[in-house]
Amino acid sequence: xxxSNWIRIARTLVMAMAVILLMAxxxxxxxxxxxxxxxxxxxxxxxGEVVFTSAQGAPVIAQRGSTLTAExxxxxxxxxxxxxxxxxxxxxxxxxxSVVLKAPDQGKxxxxxxxxxxxxxxxxxxxxxxxxxxxxxxxxVITVRGTRFLVEVNKKYKTYVDVFEGLVEVEGLxxxxxxxxxxxxxxxxxxxxxxxxxxxxxxxxxxNGRDSGREGQNPGADRNSGDQQRNQPKQGSExxxx
Numbered sequence: 001x002x003x004s005n006w007i008r009i010a011r012t013l014v015m016a017m018a019v020i021l022l023m024a025x026x027x028x029x030x031x032x033x034x035x036x037x038x039x040x041x042x043x044x045x046x047x048g049e050v051v052f053t054s055a056q057g058a059p060v061i062a063q064r065g066s067t068l069t070a071e072x073x074x075x076x077x078x079x080x081x082x083x084x085x086x087x088x089x090x091x092x093x094x095x096x097x098s099v100v101l102k103a104p105d106q107g108k109x110x111x112x113x114x115x116x117x118x119x120x121x122x123x124x125x126x127x128x129x130x131x132x133x134x135x136x137x138x139x140x141v142i143t144v145r146g147t148r149f150l151v152e153v154n155k156k157y158k159t160y161v162d163v164f165e166g167l168v169e170v171e172g173l174x175x176x177x178x179x180x181x182x183x184x185x186x187x188x189x190x191x192x193x194x195x196x197x198x199x200x201x202x203x204x205x206x207x208n209g210r211d212s213g214r215e216g217q218n219p220g221a222d223r224n225s226g227d228q229q230r231n232q233p234k235q236g237s238e239x240x241x242x
Contacts, residue, residue, distance in 0.1 A: 019162065023069060039070025039090070039103030039111070048079025048095070064169040070103040085111060088124040093117070102136075110136045118152040123166075140190040141167040149182075162187040162202055170196045 036042065043052075043066040053058035055071030062081075068074070074081055074093055081093045085101075089111070093099050097117020102110040113136045123133045125146030134143045138157035142149075147166025153159050161170055163182045170188055171179045172195045182188050186199040 036067065036086040037069060038086055038105055039101055041068050041072075041085045041101055042066070042156070043068065043081060044090075045082040047081075048174050049077035050079045050081050050132075051075045051077075068101055070101050070106075072097045072101045073186045087111070087133070088120040092120040093191075094119065099220065104131065108136060108141075109134050110141075113137065114151055114153050115155050116155065116157075118150065120148070120150050123147045139173060139192040139194070140196065141173070143171075157192045160187065161189070163195050172196055 002008040021222070023241075031214065033175075036109050040196060040209045043062070043064055046062050046064060049061045050179040051074075052062050052066065052068060053075075055061050056070055060066060060068065060072065068083070074083075074097075076093055076095050076097045079093050080095055081092070085091065086220055087104075091099075091112065094117060097119065099117070099119065100113045100115070102112055104111045105241055109131070119134070121133075121154060123144050123146050127134055130146050132143050134141065135151070137151065137153045137159040139153070140159040140161070142151060142161060144166065148164040149166075149168050150162040150164070159170075161168060161182060163184050163186055165184055168182045169179050170182060171177045174193050174195060175224060177195050180188060180196045181232045185202055187202045188196050188199045190196045228241070
């Protein structure tokens with residue numbers, strides 16, 4: 001066999017080995033995680049009675065692993081939902097709540113809106129020029145750059161904000177409303193068409209039917225005693241979705 005034949009055989013073997021190695025690498029490479037559209041969320045846990053509605057008004061199966069797009073509506077009865085947003089933030093939606101997902105690069109720049117009920121939010125920390133996390137309620141706009149906090153809206157559209165970690169900025173919807181900063185262990189409330197109240201130190205157990213200053217205005221005011229118990233995060237784990 002001539003030298004040229006040996007060269008051709010060697011080249012063929014090298015090419016065959018390269019193809020085999022490429023195929024093996026493709027089979028063993030970890031699958032790439034699908035990138036969620038802006039404003040969407042993945043359902044990571046569902047408990048009890050929950051209704052999901054798409055942006056087009058069609059029902060969506062309420063199950064773990066479902067993907068909800070922007071403008072999807074989540075309504076909980078005697079249930080709860082844990083969502084992971086497109087930016088990695090987590091939202092625990094408690095019972096008797098109504099929430100709509102939003103695309104933060106559109107409209108008011110909100111990631112979600114809470115119309116009634118209670119949510120616990122753990123926001124992925126923002127770095128550099130990354131836009132802040134913003135959410136809305138019927139009486140307030142809430143802005144954060146990485147924190148854990150609770151928001152509640154009652155039937156009179158009064159908004160309550162409790163902060164567990166980091167700083168939360170709150171403003172009312174009235175024109176030229178002042179912005180207030182709430183630090184950990186403090187809370188504030190905002191009436192419709194009013195400026196936010198000055199932060200005050202939160203009392204232990206305030207999440208479970210808080211102070212009498214609410215005058216029975218919490219979302220569970222007309223429920224039975226069992227439903228009125230609010231699942232405020234327990235000491236040592238508050239603000240962390242279950």
